[in-house]
Amino acid sequence: MHRVKVRVVEDALDANNTIARANRDDFDRHGVTVVNLMSAPGAGKTTLLERALQGLSVRAGVLEGDVQGSLDADRLASLHLPVVQLNTGNGFGGECHLDANMVRSALPALPLEDIDLLIVENVGNLVCPAEFRIGEDVRIMVSSVAEGEDKPLKYPLMFRACELVIINKLDLLPHVDFDMERFLHHLDAVHPGVETIQLSARTGEGVDEFRAWLERVPARVPA
Amino acid sequence: MHRVKVRVVEDALDANNTIARANRDDFDRHGVTVVNLMSAPGAGKTTLLERALQGLSVRAGVLEGDVQGSLDADRLASLHLPVVQLNTGNGFGGECHLDANMVRSALPALPLEDIDLLIVENVGNLVCPAEFRIGEDVRIMVSSVAEGEDKPLKYPLMFRACELVIINKLDLLPHVDFDMERFLHHLDAVHPGVETIQLSARTGEGVDEFRAWLERVPARVPA
Numbered sequence A, B: 001m002h003r004v005k006v007r008v009v010e011d012a013l014d015a016n017n018t019i020a021r022a023n024r025d026d027f028d029r030h031g032v033t034v035v036n037l038m039s040a041p042g043a044g045k046t047t048l049l050e051r052a053l054q055g056l057s058v059r060a061g062v063l064e065g066d067v068q069g070s071l072d073a074d075r076l077a078s079l080h081l082p083v084v085q086l087n088t089g090n091g092f093g094g095e096c097h098l099d100a101n102m103v104r105s106a107l108p109a110l111p112l113e114d115i116d117l118l119i120v121e122n123v124g125n126l127v128c129p130a131e132f133r134i135g136e137d138v139r140i141m142v143s144s145v146a147e148g149e150d151k152p153l154k155y156p157l158m159f160r161a162c163e164l165v166i167i168n169k170l171d172l173l174p175h176v177d178f179d180m181e182r183f184l185h186h187l188d189a190v191h192p193g194v195e196t197i198q199l200s201a202r203t204g205e206g207v208d209e210f211r212a213w214l215e216r217v218p219a220r221v222p223a
Helices: A002-029 A046-053 A073-080 A100-109 A156-160 A169-176 A181-188 A207-220 B002-029 B045-052 B069-079 B101-110 B154-158 B170-175 B182-190 B207-220
Strands: A033-039 A060-066 A084-089 A117-121 A139-145 A164-168 A195-198 B034-038 B061-065 B084-087 B117-121 B138-143 B165-168 B195-198
Touching: A002 A033, A002 A100, A033 A046, A033 A207, A046 A073, A046 A117, A046 A207, A060 A073, A060 A100, A073 A084, A073 B045, A084 A100, A117 A207, A139 A156, A139 A207, A156 A181, A164 A181, A169 B170, A181 A195, A195 A207, A207 B117, B002 B034, B002 B101, B034 B045, B034 B207, B045 B069, B045 B207, B061 B101, B069 B084, B084 B101, B117 B207, B138 B154, B165 B182, B182 B195, B195 B207
Parallel strands: A033 A117, A033 A139, A060 A084, A060 A117, A139 A164, A164 A195, B034 B117, B034 B138, B061 B084, B061 B117, B138 B165, B165 B195
Antiparallel strands: none
């Protein structure tokens, strides 16, 4: 039983990688750089995008992944960017992550010819999104100080599978038991040398640094 | 491809339910009531247990579920209760939830004859734990005010699959954008009439009410 299950999982990951490469070819053909934005539920991904995408110097679009509903896509509507909602609850079994096939199903709704940067906001989850490539160039992980300093040790795959770790909700630091030095020490243990940005999406502190990072993404990806 | 996948998932859930019933039989034979404690990562489940299990009038044990590591079990060691760590990363493929088979594998390490109440702290995740029964009597969902008031609408299955919703980190209310009335309205939309307890595991406010709830669990479960 266990061997069969492992085989099924391996086959599914192989199939996913094949579709991820097809997505990547489509993105490359349109010159679109793709960011996979991951975090636990409630870490502040959408609030961060509301802030960071205002005044961005590259043409961006957003693919919103959720189990159900379109709350986050609705919040981003005022940015006047192309925003497409993708629900894993519709025909995808309510999956706890986006996979390459789900993203592929959304491609026809995305105006790839009109954007340079596509940000895919993944389903809030600290385990499975790290296992499924979707054809992205870079992966960003958002962790909030309200979640505690132990998260890199408890969810190491997620903190390893990214090029940037954002530490959000800096404004809550005086009100929670979170030792930044210890968090960074844990993070360095699982992903030595990974880039970090500390910010507060709520107050805006540090968001300029993230916006500048996003604007440099196309340049950091080898053509 | 998609039909095959659905079939595999259905078979897996059937197999899970069979094992969950076997767990339940074992728990019943020893007169142990079982609580499945679920939440997003960092919602404060372990801190809540550290507080609530002190001075509990029934004999409790804890099964700690994590992808890897034993940080939470180590934190609970000072309570001098039976605590068993279960890692989904060891032989279970790094699963994002506990299932009945994983819990079954831990049963030999649990002194069922010495406890009346077993609390199973699930892997931090707002999607998959709701789909896998483990042989529990009641399910408790912990949501923190730092996660935002939209969570019941975004993860309805989780908020529906529980008998009690704990709203944690009340001490952060002055520092976050969280409208309690709106959260309760959203919760009522997805799970009308579900019991709720508002508390702060950090300050201890409201924890007495939760402890009393836990002590009443064996009585509320039909024999």
